[in-house]
Amino acid sequence: MRYSIFSLLRQSWAGHTGWTPAWRDAAPKSDYDVIIIGGGGHGLATAHYLASQHGITNVAVIEKGHVGSGNIGRNTTIIRSNYLLPGNTPFYELSLKLWEGLEQDINYNAMVSQRGVINLYHSDAQRDAYARRGNAMRIAGVDAELLGKEEVRAMLPFFNYDDARFPIQGGLLQRRGGSVRHDAVAWGYARAADRGGVDIVQNCEVTGLAIEAGRVVGVETTRGPIRARKVALAVAGNSSRLAAMAGLRLPIESHVLQAFVSEGVKPLIDTVVTFGAGHFYVSQSDKGGLVFGGDIDGYNSYAQRGNLPVIEDVMESAMALWPGLGRIRLLRHWGGIMDMSMDGSPIIDHTPIEGLYLNAGWCYGGFKATPGSGWCFAHLIATDKPHPVAAAYRLDRFATGRLIDEKGVGAQPNLQ
């Protein structure tokens, strides 16, 4: 069923009795050309682009829970392409361009909202670093504007400009950045992939990888073995666990990242803002809740829940930037498992096992990458060649030393 104003009107007159499920709840077949493990944003986007761009439709997405139960439904929904390094900029810009056409492509309202992203700076040195990043972006054809303090104040009047511990001097603005309703992305890609012929198999956990003579030939699951010519890992925070099933040890640590939503309030900010003197960022949802987050938890974990010290840390930064937040009630918070790579950049590559592909290391920036990641991973799986904009995301860069260290902090996941 195609969604349009006409289908909406038709269903309104019919009392909404004729809507069909957005996707089939498929039972696993015994054999596929491609199995994608992980029904998050990246796995579903990969399946959609395999079908729509490469004509590969004998594909299953195997998800241990339900579609949207992982990080795709837990993130703070920010999209942007304001990267500095050549290995990153073209990839994230491709992703942002795909976001701009996504709703037409998948025929689904994902509430793509290009409301801008502002990175605040609080010192001369930070301004210089942001000017450099903005210039690099503009040279690469990406939009960027360096704002002074009064321009920021005109856009964001509620912040503390007068007696702040870290005075706001200005900000780097990317107007094409913004936010997208995260679970609609999962649902929209699932529906589009299903329409393309892909089986989306939920409540099916992969418990082992079948490997014969150095080649992957299928997966073991809680619903029985399934054979496949190619197997693709897109399991985000569980990447190390799945890779270990193939005897691989990844340069990835898993950490929890928390998100917070306040009670609904009248419109206060109409853009996305990151604090430059601590780890804190905030935007406002269409329902009125302030959506914010901060740093990862300090220890490795596979638990999808947060802890109190990080809440305190995030709130300290929040209060330093926006003291008025102290009077707003927190409605809910939750955690997701981050696949933190050692240089803060992702991996889209073959593994040493023939037919086994890896999509991982997204740290806490993988939501914005969803369309680009799916596009490039599908290209790699279909052609066995890396997509040109993702060619730097090699697994062996951690051995060769060709790191893509956007923040320049080395192998310290908590600082990426």
Ligand SMILES: Cc1cc2nc3c(=O)[nH]c(=O)nc-3n(C[C@H](O)[C@H](O)[C@H](O)COP(=O)(O)OP(=O)(O)OC[C@H]3O[C@@H](n4cnc5c(N)ncnc54)[C@H](O)[C@@H]3O)c2cc1C
């Ligand atoms: C609190 C928070 C805030 C964030 N904010 C942002 C943001 O603002 N902007 C941004 O760009 N990024 C953000 N991120 C990061 C982003 O959400 C992730 O990098 C991205 O969603 C990861 O890719 P995914 O959607 O495919 O992951 P997931 O949705 O986690 O998909 C992986 C799937 O694999 C499944 N799986 C795992 N093991 C198995 C198995 N054995 N068998 C079968 N299935 C399995 C899981 O159930 C899961 O559904 C945030 C993350 C969190 C938690």
